[in-house]
Amino acid sequence: MPRRSSGRVTLQHIADRVGVTKITVSRALREPHRVSAALRLRIESAIDELGYIPNHSAGALASGRSHSVALLIPSLSNSVFSEIQRGVQEGLSEAGYQVLIGHTGYSILEEERLIDTYLSYGVEALILPGTRHTDHACRLLARARVPVVETLELTETPLDINVGLDQHEAGVAMTQAFLERGYRRVGFLGARMDHRAQLRMAGWETAMRQAGLSAQRCLTTPHPSSYRLGGEMLGSMLERWPDLEAVFCCNDDLAAGALFECQRRRLEVPGALALAGFNGLDITEATAPPLATVVTPRRRIGDVIASRLLARLQGTPLRPSSENLGFQIRIGGSL
Amino acid sequence: MPRRSSGRVTLQHIADRVGVTKITVSRALREPHRVSAALRLRIESAIDELGYIPNHSAGALASGRSHSVALLIPSLSNSVFSEIQRGVQEGLSEAGYQVLIGHTGYSILEEERLIDTYLSYGVEALILPGTRHTDHACRLLARARVPVVETLELTETPLDINVGLDQHEAGVAMTQAFLERGYRRVGFLGARMDHRAQLRMAGWETAMRQAGLSAQRCLTTPHPSSYRLGGEMLGSMLERWPDLEAVFCCNDDLAAGALFECQRRRLEVPGALALAGFNGLDITEATAPPLATVVTPRRRIGDVIASRLLARLQGTPLRPSSENLGFQIRIGGSL
């Protein structure tokens, strides 16, 4: 007799209905071949007659397996992450894993909190955006002995699996594309300034210095980037450096916003001002002119994460490793 | 002696270290006032010395409470949903709930699958996008006796809590804004054509018919909307109906894409063609000219969902109810 009559249908209810023990019902669900066909049918019909819903907590507790993986992403509204998510999801859900999505808002403190939460949920792996974490987060991860993927950026010292691209190198390459086309006074416009934005900016600086040019035309803000912000910041830059020839924006949103501002000011792009963004989102191909950008292999990152993780979850022991998936420069028509 | 030496630190380990029983440690964590201050301190230091991470499954199983709520959203890359998420998250996390995000990809079958999954995770409430669900999903929800929020749209027959806006009415209102300004040959451009897009379109039809005008200039596709698609589809519409004066797009992405296409064709907006979108995303204020749009109170929807849900979770019994949070027409400069 149950202490709390929770009203919820359990394995025991199904078992009673069919006249077997609950372990048999459990087997019918998880290892159907181990139960005779006739019995299996009776169990199945009892299950949907009574409306049984398994209790994940009980299963996870008893088996020590949660069949779930946490994917932390900095922003829900940025399609960069949604494409990664799609790849991860597809690969892992086929293998029977549930992907739990967490939202860090670009904060490593929030990331730490989420790592803690998801470890207590018993996730079997964690996928983190970026390679910088709080000390406490690193300690948690080390103790958890759970596969960890760090993504988007690359690091010399991966915690475990690292899949991404070299953001600094991409920043250098895009800047060089400006320089090759004869632009000299190339500015940099950055928002949010998370670690990846910083790396891109550092790439711009490196390339400018190497070419013996000034890397001073640079405007950044900690605010989250948006189209509007791109326009406003471009305005400030033009005021401060009226001789600006080109602007490398740390992402496509800013670049599109900057392009709109140019349209408003009747500044021809790229005639009067050249622009480039970063990521290769849909919008860069749709604007007039299309925006130059660094195309990042987001979908592929998701796929690769899924496949490396599955290998790891299925027992292949790997040493910490870094995988560089590269990028492509697309010139579009704004440069 | 544990059967499986999972390596994981449990309450028992902390208890042994401190010399108390595990229930005391459990209390120190959940009801600190019930444990003496001195002991509490010793327990706390043991906890972070040994790196204890609670086992959520065990807690949920024993207490029958998961402290989590599922929020299903159709698309991760659409900021409409990310703003709702922000409101929900903020309200619920303060009250100690964890918000689990699920991604339906606009499919009610996938929604059904996720409802099943999250019920088995023992969520204490479900927040669903839209008011249409599969029959099986409805049966699951009915049996689960868990608060359910249906959002974005309104319905006459809410399952439980319904918070949103009248999409049809909004479609009518935007169309009337076109008509008031003298536009007559107003077309409709729709993508994805999920239920909300259909309602908006129906609103457009209603308003056109009421004004005695033709509602034939309409182009839709089941493909997901994107900037590029907006441009391409506008191209098709112009080819098919060269006399088009205005286009109401079922969302801002399409409208922006259509605007870009106009720029490419040197079609003045709104001089040669008027445009409007739907949702009031950031981009509508950034383009040149800014886009007319229906501003939906997304953040507020999130906040209201959180507050109604908390009331419900804290025991206030409510009958099924519908709450209309309205919308605003913003004319921008494209109309």
Added chain:
DNA sequence: TGTCTGGTGGTTACCGGTAACTTTCGGGGT
């Protein structure tokens, strides 16, 4: 006929917490 084997299904204990009830103990009121 006896033994072995594989296919089925059952027994038992346990996962790591928590609810509900009980025990212990020191102090205040009368």
Added chain:
DNA sequence: ACCCCGAAAGTTACCGGTAACCACCAGACA
């Protein structure tokens, strides 16, 4: 001196599954 009370900590049983091992049985085979 007695009783009562509340605070602090412990006991016990249980949440709903699953792992590991065991029992039974029919047919294959010697």
